[in-house]
Amino acid sequence: MKKHILILSLGAVLIGMTGCNKKVGEFQSSFFSTNPTPLETVGENVPATVTGNIPAKFMQKNAKVTVTPVLTYANGETQGSPVLIQGENVRANGQMVSYAVGGTVQVPFNTKYNADMAQSDLCLDFEVDQNGKIYGLPRVKVGYGIIATSTLASAKTVCPAIAPDNFQRIINEKYNAEIMFLINQAIIRKNQIDAADYVDLNKRLIEANEAPNQEIVGIDIASTASPDGTLAFNTALAERRETVTTDFIENQLKKDNITNFGEITSSFTPEDWEGFQALVEKSNIQDKDLILSVLKMYKDPNQREEEIRNMSSVFDELAVEILPKLRYSKIQASINIIGKSDAELNECFDKDPSQLTEEEILYTATLTNDNARKMAIYKKATELYPQSARAWNNLGATEYVAGNYSQAKADFEKAKKLNPSLKEADMNLGLCELINGNYAKAQELIGSAAGVPEAKDALGVYYLTQGEVSKANTAFGNAKTNNAALAKILAKDYSAAQSILNAVPNPDATTYYLDAVVAARTNNQAGVVSNLKKAIALDPACAQKALTDLEFANYNLAGI
Numbered sequence: 001m002k003k004h005i006l007i008l009s010l011g012a013v014l015i016g017m018t019g020c021n022k023k024v025g026e027f028q029s030s031f032f033s034t035n036p037t038p039l040e041t042v043g044e045n046v047p048a049t050v051t052g053n054i055p056a057k058f059m060q061k062n063a064k065v066t067v068t069p070v071l072t073y074a075n076g077e078t079q080g081s082p083v084l085i086q087g088e089n090v091r092a093n094g095q096m097v098s099y100a101v102g103g104t105v106q107v108p109f110n111t112k113y114n115a116d117m118a119q120s121d122l123c124l125d126f127e128v129d130q131n132g133k134i135y136g137l138p139r140v141k142v143g144y145g146i147i148a149t150s151t152l153a154s155a156k157t158v159c160p161a162i163a164p165d166n167f168q169r170i171i172n173e174k175y176n177a178e179i180m181f182l183i184n185q186a187i188i189r190k191n192q193i194d195a196a197d198y199v200d201l202n203k204r205l206i207e208a209n210e211a212p213n214q215e216i217v218g219i220d221i222a223s224t225a226s227p228d229g230t231l232a233f234n235t236a237l238a239e240r241r242e243t244v245t246t247d248f249i250e251n252q253l254k255k256d257n258i259t260n261f262g263e264i265t266s267s268f269t270p271e272d273w274e275g276f277q278a279l280v281e282k283s284n285i286q287d288k289d290l291i292l293s294v295l296k297m298y299k300d301p302n303q304r305e306e307e308i309r310n311m312s313s314v315f316d317e318l319a320v321e322i323l324p325k326l327r328y329s330k331i332q333a334s335i336n337i338i339g340k341s342d343a344e345l346n347e348c349f350d351k352d353p354s355q356l357t358e359e360e361i362l363y364t365a366t367l368t369n370d371n372a373r374k375m376a377i378y379k380k381a382t383e384l385y386p387q388s389a390r391a392w393n394n395l396g397a398t399e400y401v402a403g404n405y406s407q408a409k410a411d412f413e414k415a416k417k418l419n420p421s422l423k424e425a426d427m428n429l430g431l432c433e434l435i436n437g438n439y440a441k442a443q444e445l446i447g448s449a450a451g452v453p454e455a456k457d458a459l460g461v462y463y464l465t466q467g468e469v470s471k472a473n474t475a476f477g478n479a480k481t482n483n484a485a486l487a488k489i490l491a492k493d494y495s496a497a498q499s500i501l502n503a504v505p506n507p508d509a510t511t512y513y514l515d516a517v518v519a520a521r522t523n524n525q526a527g528v529v530s531n532l533k534k535a536i537a538l539d540p541a542c543a544q545k546a547l548t549d550l551e552f553a554n555y556n557l558a559g560i
Helices: 003-014 196-210 231-255 273-282 287-298 302-312 312-321 342-351 356-365 371-384 389-401 406-419 425-436 437-446 456-465 468-478 481-488 496-503 509-521 526-537 539-549
Strands: 032-035 045-054 061-071 076-079 084-088 103-112 120-130 133-144 168-180 214-224 261-267 328-338
Touching: 003 312, 032 133, 045 061, 045 120, 045 133, 061 103, 061 133, 084 103, 103 371, 196 214, 196 328, 214 231, 231 261, 231 328, 273 287, 342 356, 342 406, 356 371, 356 389, 389 406, 389 425, 406 425, 425 437, 425 456, 437 456, 456 481, 468 481, 481 496, 481 509, 496 509, 509 526, 509 539, 526 539
Parallel strands: 214 261
Antiparallel strands: 032 045, 045 103, 061 076, 061 084, 061 120, 120 133, 168 328, 214 328
16 A cells, blocks of 8 residues: 555656656747738837747746847848746746746847848747756747838938028118208208218219119108198198209209119108107107107197197297207118129139128029039138138038038038037038937937928938837928938828929939839839839949848849
8 A cells, every 4th residue: 555655656746847857849930920020120220029929838847948039141140138938937037938838928129220131030049947957949030031111211311401691682772861941941951962961872872873783773752840830831841841852852863964763752741740759758858748648648730739839838948959850851762782693703703702702602602503613612612701600511511412421520510619509500410410320419419400491301310210200200391302201101101202202303313212112012013113223223232222122022123
């Protein structure tokens, strides 16, 4: 009887050891699924999640398995972060898998993308630890390839910000003179036409008439009377002053042989109450507050005049200090200064750029689409005007377009030093940081350039590098650029992407490559082939890229 009991006890122990002493079997690819498949970049990274469904009676109770995701490709491999899974008898912080019923585990993976990874496999490596006994298991493939369309976002294609010039081809200038009249008179006295302001006005009219780059646009005459008589009398008086002054100016123009003077316009105001109030407010006249209250209380001009006359204590003072200043005709001449034509500016730069003002030379650079000529003009601008932050910034912009990024950054920094508040320099320095992968600094600089038109495209590219597609689309707004179209593709809005690509002003190889991606995603074989041909014609490197790009895995590219 005791022998039987011993045998039964040993049997129970052996049964209890099932799932403990056996080694962990080989993991199978069929245990795992990877999302996404194939892998796809988000911004500049390759994120994925491998989900394992471990079957019953596979995971040994005393086993710890370190699972390491590994991306393998022709020139190397990249390991992800290891994950621990464990049997139910193990005391650790891993994901537990039951021996009896199995379980589900997740293995996240993320790495920065590089072009070598386009043709790759995602695998899992396994290292088992059972009571201190360490052994490995065969590598298992769980994913393949990478769609890297999001990495086509490029700060190098963003137009750097040009600090605008303030060139005005036509500058309008106003010249003024006043002819003062005696009380109740409309006679122009000699001392008025000998006054400095009228002499200067007349001189400028003669100069403008003779200068080839100036024109007299018009002459305006405004006459008035002081509000110290009846309204009817003052109306007639102001009108006479207008007529007398107009006749005088017309005769003066004839005398000076000025025939091209635009138009003479004239008007009169019976009583200049606004001028009266302004002069009183600025004066130190006794009881001026009382006078101002009368102006507010009474709107009828005759009643105003009567009430003010009744203040005999101050009226004499008004008659001396204020009223004489309201008996006048104001003459204003409008003269246009006409700057150099575009042809003259270009000729001047080619022959003697030192004759150009800062605004003229900055504007001259905008007259060409040739980046090399722009660079030459801005280079000369920095020599002629070394303290011009705009010239240094714009020179940097041409260096940036030429691909000379280190020199461009140096020029932008010079501009920023000269003018710390120059937003265009901030944005352009942000582009340089994007290229160098310094994303936090790039965001800071581009964000501080709010209001600069090019900043929207730059900010959109920043968001694309971070995988924030929705924010990128918001930033791009109505931009018609490759980067804006890419944001629509990543948002799966292919109609909008196509519309943007069709509107890109100067399509390049990337434009047509993105066209081919849209065609591939909308099942358009002919569009894939025709657009890839255009892309390859502009950049032959697109041929090899297309052959390994999983965007086109389901298409026959023999035609390219």
